[in-house]
Amino acid sequence: MGGLFQSFPDAETERAFLRAERLERGQAIRALIVIAIATLISYIILNPMHFPREGVIAYTQAAGAFIVAMLGFFFLTRTQIYLEKPWLDLPVFVVMAAAMKWLALVLAGLHPYTGFPPHVMAMVQMAIIVIFASVGFAGTFRLFLLWAIVLLGLFGLWIMTLPGITDISRVYTLTNFSTFFVFALYFNWDVDRRARKVFAANAALEAERAKTEELLYNVLPQEVAARLRAGEAVADSFSDLTAIFVDLAGFSTIAKRLSPGHLVKMLNTFFSAADRCAERHGIEKVKTIGDAYLAVIGGMASHGQDSKAAILFARDLVADLAAIAAETGLPLQARIGIHTGPAVGGVIGSSRLAYDYWGDTMNIASRLQGVAPLGGAAVSEATYFQTRTIQDYERQSAVLKGIGETNVYVTVFTGTPDPAEEA
Structure with a gap:
């Protein structure tokens, strides 16, 4: 179960872990989605005070698409298919990354009003989606690593071909984004590692409890044991x-x-x-x-x-x-x-x-x-x-x-x- 790509040797145990972890992680994911949607709505409300009409419309459209994507993910985490099909994390975050890219490009275009350079604004938005994904990829570190590497490559290609910025800005922007990237990867990997240890410990504890109950039921009828437990x-x-x-x-x-x-x-x-x-x-x-x-x-x-x-x-x-x-x-x-x-x-x-x-x-x-x-x-x-x-x-x-x-x-x-x- 050790190493970079962690998994239980038994396929049935691995499926049981993924189901349990995704059920547990779903609550945290939904909480983050609620926070993200509330933040976007607050920006939509405040934007008319600072941006021109065209900018407000563009931001509202991009933010609306992102909200729709997150709402879809919110309801998906409450379904059995989400628990049974871990590979769904990859297409979900491909869609969410595309929605965030749209929002990042809109904000980059509003740099005359925000005061932030386009590449900095884009880096911040993409860093946010990477951090969110470190929680959202539940028990699927391999898929998260694949998704994050592709995202890093695409962002790096965009930075390197973006006109109007210095080479030092390109390097520092990419370096800063890579730092978010590494931290998010480590966080997802460590959460997965700890969750697997807890799952294994609980499974061992449950096995010992079952043995103890079996011994108890050899001495006492099951109904009697339950009554004794109840005092x-x-x-x-x-x-x-x-x-x-x-x-x-x-x-x-x-x-x-x-x-x-x-x-x-x-x-x-x-x-x-x-x-x-x-x-x-x-x-x-x-x-x-x-x-x-x-x-x-x-x-x-x-x-x-x-x-x-x-x-x-x-x-x-x-x-x-x-x-x-x-x-x-x-x-x-x-x-x-x-x-x-x-x-x-x-x-x-x-x-x-x-x-x-x-x-x-x-x-x-x-x-x-x-x-x-x-x-x-x-x-x-x-x-x-x-x-x-x-x-x-x-x-x-x-x-x-x-x-x-x-x-x-x-x-x-x-x-x-x-x-x-x-x-």
Whole structure:
């Protein structure tokens, strides 16, 4: 991006920069146009006090043409075509340079009244258009350089062939105009350079922000993250939430057989399988607790329809664990507890934020997991009535801690899920 002719290596990035820069620069261009038009109108009003009728008419015609050209540029900067077609800068300023030349020649002809030599008056007017162009060429330094070189050449040719002035006047006039020329070029180039740096920095910042948001959305639902940003307290009530509590059976025994690194790898395999099954059935993962996996359906970020998805999730996970056990030789089996009922969800604390759920529904699911068979699930009566059409259960009586004796419905998953049932 360095050097005289600056550009981004990626064509799409370059187009995005030009669009953004021209949108931003448009406001400054329009402000300059308003100032220039106001100045010309003030001269048109004052001229009859100082110039003869022929001079007033000539100046008004030339100034009017220049005003029309600038008004055209003013409205062009508000269009999509101006943002999308940077090459428009060149024809626009060719027209404006022609209009300014007309005005400069008119003023040069009025030198008996202004007291300025013709070549000096022309130099001032052309210097003004060069300075204006240094702002007007937005992100198009190459085109500005081409336009300015041609203008300098034409002005130099006019000065060198203008009769009635000394050689020293020609040299100084051309030198002074060249100074404006160089300053304007440097200004346009430096503005372009700085704008590109700001654009690149903002793009990098936006990329980092996107990464941060992606990480945030892996922890919190997007809606919850937006509420936290707005300073809201996040607390929600759910009347029909299904909690799924999965525990890896015999974990302590397995842990004694494995090295710490191998143990972490095994746990990652288990949790990754659970994540894939959860995504497949629209289940919302809440958190992992040691070797246990907690998920819900019907919560803030769930996509499944009802507790039937919880059973399909449990089937898939048991099948995946059986495949992993056959591959690794480790006795990986799960006990799963599922209960449907009311719960409260929200975010508490100020660091390491996570959306969590509380209530008896979560506790009951945890207790049901404790009485579930290996490779199967224990569900509450509420979940049973919602899922009995897709799964066979055996009713049992069990004593759940903190709840007492209650009916539970247990099942052992065999084989793989029936695609027709999932549909």
